[in-house]
Amino acid sequence: MTLQSKLDAFKADFEAGKPPYQVPRSVIETMHRATAELIASGAATRALKAGDRAPVFSLKDPDGQLVSSSDLLAKGPLVVSFYRGVWCPYCNMELQALQAALPKFEKLGASLVAISPQTAANSRKSVRQNELGFPILSDTHNDVAAAFGLRFALPDYLVDLYKSLKNDLPAFNGDPSWTLPMPARYVIAPDGLILYAEVNPDYTRRPEPEDMLPALRRAAAVAV
Template identity: 80%
Template sequence: MSLQAKLDAFKADFEAGKPPYNVPASVIEVMRRATAELVASGAAEHTLKAGDKAPSFTLSDPEGNPVSSADLLAKGPLVISFYRGVWCPYCNMELQALEAALPAFHELGANLIAISPQTAVNSRKAARQNHLDFPILSDTHNSVAAAFGLRFALPDYLVDLYTSLKNDLPSFNGDDSWTLPMPGRFVIDQDGMILYAEVNPDYTHRPEPEDMLPALRKAAQSHIG
């Protein structure tokens, strides 16, 4: 089953209020409204695209060690997945799909990292729960996400909903800004050029990991050449 098929199946059960979710229709309506408004805002049109230069960055891994994009790119192409946090089931399913594709990325000489605004303890939890063999880096204040054009502020009514559901993003992220990244996937070649970019303001839609393989093959051939 494809990643998107799994996401669609989960979404159908979740929005239908099936156990164990039992989510009221009013909650679903607020979530749909926020997503529709983000889509309509055109925010995704202002993100970095294929052909743009990727910003360089240094972020901490769950053990507090600095990880720099320059060091990673010195080893080969880089796959980056920006995601919301361990509290997001769609994100966890995406991480699992990326883990399954990791051997194919490594075969093409690429490294994979995930970037989230969450704290190190939550990154460790995400890695443990999803059995990940690639690092999750903490992007405090969504600063790197902002450099890629992904950061957005949650509307007040969605903040109220998250608060009522005990989905306390300031605690998850160690940051009071109530901002998140739009889910984004990028392939960057060793020269720092973005070869592949996929951003969707609707967090229930994610690209397939296999979609990045042509860009990774191009990066590998370019390096050999």
């Protein structure tokens, strides 16, 4: 079963109000509105693309250890996944799919990191619940996401909805800004060139992990 088919099945059950996802139709409509507006804004078209240079970043893992993109790229290509947080079921399914594909990435000499604005404690929870073998890095204030062109501010009506659902992003992220990254996936060559980029303002749509393998093979061939 593909990642997207799993996401589609979850979305169908959630929007149909099947237990335990019984939420008012107005909640679904508000989420649809926010997604449609983000798509219409063209924000995704302004994010970094294949052929651009990736920003250099250093972020802490859940144990407080600094992880540098430069150090990782010195070892080979780098796969980077930006995601919203442990509270997002779509993100958790994506993390699980990336974990399943991790041996294929490593066989091609690649490292994998996920980047999220959530606190270290929530990242530890993500790692534990999803049984991950790769680090989740804390991007406080979504500063690295902004450097990739991914950060966006939630509209006021969506903030109000999240508050009503007890989805307290400032508490999850340790940051009062009510910003998130658009879900995105990148393959970065050792020289810092972006070989693959997938950015989608619709958080229910995610690329398959295998979609990155051709770019990783190209990077591996160049490294040889």
